[in-house]
Amino acid sequence: MSRFTHLLSPLQLGPLVLKNRVVFSAHLTNYAEGGLPTEQHAAYYAARAEGGAGLIITEEHSTHVTDWPYEKLIHGFDRRVIEGYRRITDAVHAHDVPILAQLNHNGGQASSMYSRLPVWAPSPVPDPLFREVPKALELQEIRAVVDGYALVAEHCMEGGFDGVELQCSHSSIVRGFLSRATNHRTDLYGGVLGNRARLLLEIVAAVRSVLGPGKALGVRLCGDELIENGSTLDDAVAVARLCEETGQVDYINTSIGVATATLYMIEASMQVPPGYAMFIPSAIREAVSLPVVGVGRFKDPLQADRALQAGQADLIGVVRGQIADPDFVRKARSGAAQDIRTCLSCNQECVGRMGLNRWLGCIENPLAGREAVLLPTPRRRGQRVLVVGGGPAGLQAAVTAAERGHHVTLFEKHERLGGQVPVAASVPSRAEFLDITRNLVSAAQRAGVDVKTVCEATAELILSEAPDVVVLATGAVPARPWWAGDLVRVVDVRDVLEGRAQPQGRVVLFDDLGFHQATSVAELLADRGCAVEVMTPGMVVGQDLGITLDLETWNVKAAAKGIEQTTDVVAMGAVAEGDRIILTLQHHPTGTDLTRTVDWVVCAVQQRADDALWHQLRGAAFAVHRIGDCLAPRRAHAAVIEGHRVAVGL
């Protein structure tokens, strides 16, 4: 196989031999319970090992009781973790893949909510997210931190790990010491870089003495904190050199940003170009001879292979890519790279669920986060399943049903599959969202789904087909808000995106949804020369963009495009005045009325379920199921989950 020769070549990593250069690097999962790793952890990592990852690095294991920033953190300092460690390492080693544990103390990037103990940090500088003043570490507490890393390293050795990685990068007490922004100490641990790195070097020495020579030790560094007075690339390069000089470190991993200040650059969404952080491993690789890991929105093997070929890194971290498709490497290796279910970088169910203390999932992969749950065998194989609607719900139902041995026909009344996905993805900044349709259509073809486009499934047609099961996935249609009346220049975002309306001039985008619908169309219209104001009853425009880490980038773009933002307003009525619309609103906190005289009003409001067939097929002789928006209009993930679930239940 000549493709991906760089990515698929082996690498010596300290004492370990990796079969390829793809790393499933550390990331939170919220799978822990009671501070301990679970069966789900083992199944999750094992799926990626089975799929061919070269190296797996687990999520962080806390090294001390003072560190508990989020509920489902693994308490590595608790000996009871060892049983769970064993389960994880056995499951991964069964696929002949090495696995490292990430050790960390989050330092000041935490609160006392769970620990009920003061937060520890180099200096009393509150974290920008948690905003709790930490206790400045005293010397015996620094000893305790170092001892904590050594203790957890011991647990990891007992638990069968092949080594450990020290997270010193985006949320860590070590980062806190390394950074001038958070280290204001005047003792041996503050001041010049050598002093600021003292804690790191002490930890490296302590951990290596536990590991011995036969295990791997990595250090993950932040290449740029992207905060004022923060660490920059030069610091990272210098620290990498210090690490190499110890002779005890086997590789350097990299990241960018601070988790509690600039998270949107750590787990960048599709708004940020792929490979955006590769300047960091490139620079470090020039300074040290240790293998260096590069990360940042690597979605496909070709892109990763080229980065390696260009000498930007020795290894590539592919996290979301392997969440979406655990078989990323296996497919690349077997010449089926086009079958990889590529990550969208939508951040909706992976990153977006982490901040909300929920288990990690994936908008495209209904099994992500559920690897440990065994699927039931089909009740009866070979059922004739008729799926109506080719959006994500219908496609996923068809794919899963066909993969489970049913005979599936899918009717889509339009020529184009994907439902609302191609509509949403028609905004340039949302283009990568279209991959979900591409992946589903490709999977449907492989699974042998009989896809009939430009074919409207009427009740008569369905009844005449007399299938065993009907799955309705007929989607949703725009609903006019009560205040819009019949005004032709009050339209839905879908009218704009589907070309039925071409707003010009002054436009109000009225947003009831708080997600991409309004903000992306606002961008589109501004790009077309409209003067756009987004108005919302919410307290923030695009509130849910905060969850997917799109809020910062959208605000920057919105400002550049002159998009105005008005919050806390409800629409009260609209009337025509000539060609213009007078929109009346109320600022609900103060009860103040306001008006806007504009050329167009574009609404991002709740849609209406298209459930006509559901009612028409009531009492049919076969089972009828409803999934996705025709049940209740929501987001793509609900469609995929329900499509999968209904098919698994057949």
Place this chain on the structure above:
Amino acid sequence: MTPEHVDSAVDPVTADASPDLTADLAGDRAAGLTALTSAVSLRGRTAPSRVLFGPHETNLGRGRALSERHVAYYAARAQGGAGIIVTETASVHDSDWPYERAPLAAECGPGWRAVVDACGPALVLASLGHTGGQGSSAYSQQTLWAPSPVADAVSRELPQVMEAREIALLVAGFAAAASLAVASGCAGVEIEAGDRSVLRQFLSGITNQRSDAYGTDKALLLREVLVAVRAAVGDAIVSLRLSCDELAPWAGVTPDHAAVLADEVADLVDLLVVVRAGPYAGSAYRPDAHSPEGFNASLCRDIRTAVAGRVPVVLQGSVVSGTFAQTALDDSVCDLVEMTRAQIADPSLVAHLRAGTAPRPCVLCNQACRVRDARNPLVSCVGEPRSGYETTDPSASSVGAGGQRRVLVVGGGPAGLECARVLAACGRDVELREATDVLGGAVNDASLGAGRERLRDLTDWLADECRRLGVTVTLSRPVTAADLASYEGDVVLATGSRSRELPDGRLTGREALRGPVPEGAVLVHDPIGSWEGISVAEKLAAEGRDVRIVTGDPIVGTMLSLTGDLADCNTRLQRAGVTRELKSLLRSTSEGKALLEDVWTGAQRQVPCVVVVDCGHRLPLEDLYVPGLARAGDCVAPRTILEAVLEGRRRAHELCLELVGA
């Protein structure tokens, strides 16, 4: 192992935990709270007092079952004299999973049994509910159920419209859950039609837009549920928690509507808890101290009048003092009183009221007890941090009382006061020295904010308890390093915090709250987003000043999400005419202008600014600290009252336990 005097010193009324109604009457008369603390009969069962501990989210559960932490939490309130304990609302059907630790009735049988076994003689009612469109799909990954396709104002998630199948499952779910609760020993059930409830959503014109029988008769589903529940539980108690005001008069349930409704269901229930809650009511159900004590009193009286004695009525809503509760009973506002937060603050509330002693006050801050938050914090209390931690934190009576070494506590804020109080209760000879002429520390400034006056009740109570327990309190006597060096005894530092060094002319938030603030346009610099900046801005706006508040966040007061004041404070500030300078950094000031910078775009702008009030973080006051000395509260790291009280208590326990163990 516990010396008798410890219990009596700490909690005079819990030594004999089981309330002896006749014996306690003397205490009741002394306190003038006879009716409140005396027994009441409900459907042939006796509640030992007229005080109810209402259902609330605790996050104490294990999975979706009640845990041993729940049992200990409820048991403490029952032992303290609560008449009725209503357990955390359990979902009656697995289509409802509103928060991660939300109990599911089908998994609650053993938990209810354990709570009942631990809570005698209090009556235990199992709260049963379904949050409908106000739920969450995050955990179930399923659709929400609701009467009509109306998205919840907060989640903005469209629900699935309930058809006959779902309605039948819901009614059957209530019946099955009620049956299980009673079979598990509960005295009855409480049906949730209040804050977050599909039953309320059916009652409301905002959320019920159906054209079928459940739309034309909006109470139909509620009646069906109540009838089914009655059939399931036989002669057990059926209580109803009913929103009688959705605060949305254009289409929601209004008090007039609720009076008719209450009359309609009066004969179907044995107890009626009157609450206010609705889809746009936000924090109104259990608000912080910005709402007055007992705000539902007039609503409750009207409903009680409407039901005309056919069902006893419970007053709910920020009732925290015995006198208010008794007055409500005396004035025919209600027949029983829900005092949930007052019993989170002091589990022995009723016993204290019986004995005429002062319970630890609830200050209605909502800082630690309102835990409806994705992070799943455990219910607790700033003044009583053992609440919610009954199984892990030592009880007052489990701490030893050994040793004769005297103790010097330096600092009379909440940390020092709590430390001195607990040490004295453990029998130690305690001196508390405060550098200023008043006790209370940072709380004195914090309580200057509008709606925050009650915070002082806690430090006043702590100070009174210290005096009662014989702590030697010395004011206006700063302690020096020399004093400490020569002191023969144990020392605990609780010296509080200091301001960061600020540029010339800037005031601290505390200085601004104490006033006066120099003339001219004010810029409140609030990088934290908590109470201080808001209090300052509100105070100065009320004085007619030109006020701006600068925050790096997209809204003001982000750290108040737990207390429920987040949306409210933004509303108050806007009504008061305060300009919110959002998503902005304060870069510099000069000549009557401040230079602000957008946090994301870096764009700069100028706003009028003569006076800057800095509400940023503070630093620990470490003047007296030498390594190894015991410390508590802000002098370790400036945080909140909760951490101060918790650490003050821990330092005291460490001293006591150390001596017991030695």
